[in-house]
Amino acid sequence: MTTMYRRFDAVDRTLHVALMMSFFGLALTGLPLLFSQRPWAAVLASALGGFSSAHVIHRLSASLLIAVFLVHLARVGKQLVIDRDLGVLWGPNSMVPQPRDVRDLVNHVKWFLGLGPRPRFDRYTYWEKFDYWAVFWGMGIIGLSGLMLWFPTVFARLVPGWVFNVALLIHGEEALLAVGFIFTIHFFNTHVRPEKFPLDPVIFTGRLSAREFREERPDEYGRLQARGELARAEVGAPASWIMPFARTVAVLALTIGFIIVTLIILSVAAAAAV
């Protein structure tokens, strides 16, 4: 048995699964509205139980996602305020973009083009940070606009009605960005790229093998090694149900994602042709 190292704790893994579930719930019930003129939209909406049911699924999923967002914020807040861990804000364990990320991006592109060696990455790569902030920004924007559309008469005490026109546009476009990004770029960057194909289970198991750790995140590996902290990061094998679970979820997610992306591309093309 190869040695395994911890990358994500149980709460983060659970949050990611909850995030995925809510994301699918929101996308499947929201996209028919965004593409309401396409024939597949009415089929999907009625498959989800029609307006009254899709409406409830969308709002339940939204509530779950808001909860995920708040739990994550609370965890970051606790780390910062209670644990006084400023590493959240800067350094290798922070999601905050840093000069190193720009250098990594440039060197990575150079490697793509055969103009240099593959850059060495640390705990969080620049594309992982982009994914994180895209979701972060997306949750703020889609969440706020969604709440406005959910409770328009409440928000109308604060803002003029035309804000709801803008909220609907932003809600839809930002959702399209999120869905399109997750089902193409995020899937590729984490699962489908040749180094990982067909699936990187780390977000489900929370564990990396020693080889993955050394090769993919050599700077983090080296730092832990130098500080003698490597042994502390060692964990046992994941529970036996996790890998089958991860494979099932990933196959389902990739399939639904692929279908949705195909429908979006066809629909955008059809709308552009009109």
Added chain:
Amino acid sequence: MGTPGTFGVRLAILCVSSLALAVPAAAQSPKPPANEDCLACHGDADAKRADGRSIFVAAQAFDASTHGGASCVDCHKDLATIAEFPHPERLAKVNCASCHDDVGVKYHDSIHWRARDKAGLVVAPSCADCHGKHDIRAKAGPQARVFRANIPATCGGCHAGIREHYDSSVHAAALKSGNPKAPVCIDCHTAHDIQRADTDAWRAAVTKECGGCHAESQKTYRDTFHGQVTSLGYQRVATCADCHGSHDIKPKKDAQSRIAPAHLVETCRQCHAGANENFVKYDPHADRHSKARSPVLFYAGRFMDGLLLGVFGFFGLHTALWLRRGVKARGEIQPAEKREEKTA
């Protein structure tokens, strides 16, 4: 009161002179009576049934009608084979669908037919109530009851309250001013296949009908939440008539209009109970492509378009390059990894 027998006798006396010629002829051969034969009795403006109802058929009006060239027995089919005249008082109902079968199919699915047939509502109209009887004119002529401009009066014969509303509407004004596209009852309700106006299917269909003229409003409506939901076939949210009204629809500048500024809060509150003055600044026909109508939405749309293009452009390229390099690198790296594992 008179039985058919005694009625027949009275009628025979009434028409005695002409029938003296007609009846023997009919009795000899079952040849159907010619129109003149019928008019021998029915051409008399004073001819009446036992109950006093006129049996007069105005020959001139019939000749001028769209059926002018037809024989009486083409419609009154049971008289074609009858041998004895005067004929019995009760004849078979004329079945217009025997020629107009396509219309018949539609009518037999309509609320008017169901009212007559299922609910026993005898005042619900059949063909003749709208089209007339012997004086039926083709709808293209202004004398027809079903001529476009005459439709509101024809339907209003029964639906008098609705007609009053309609007459106050912008559509009625357009009709009076001779606008050939001004909608009349049948444009929304159809002529023959009239349905209940509270079903989802009907609400969806009538929304499309409004778009026949108001194409731009239809398009912008489709971009809003109301329009998206209704496009999917669910009519629980606002359609045209919910905000604009239906029969008494009036332009925004008319103070009576449901969408006149003074009435907007009340109109939105039909669904949005807590709507206030701020709420009604929502534009149910906002157009993201129109800088003049919806400036903030226009620039928000531009920004979002740019954001999407930027993100997908950048990461699309990033992904494509990575894929190309990754496939190549797989061949390069793997042997080295295997060596490393063996030595490790």
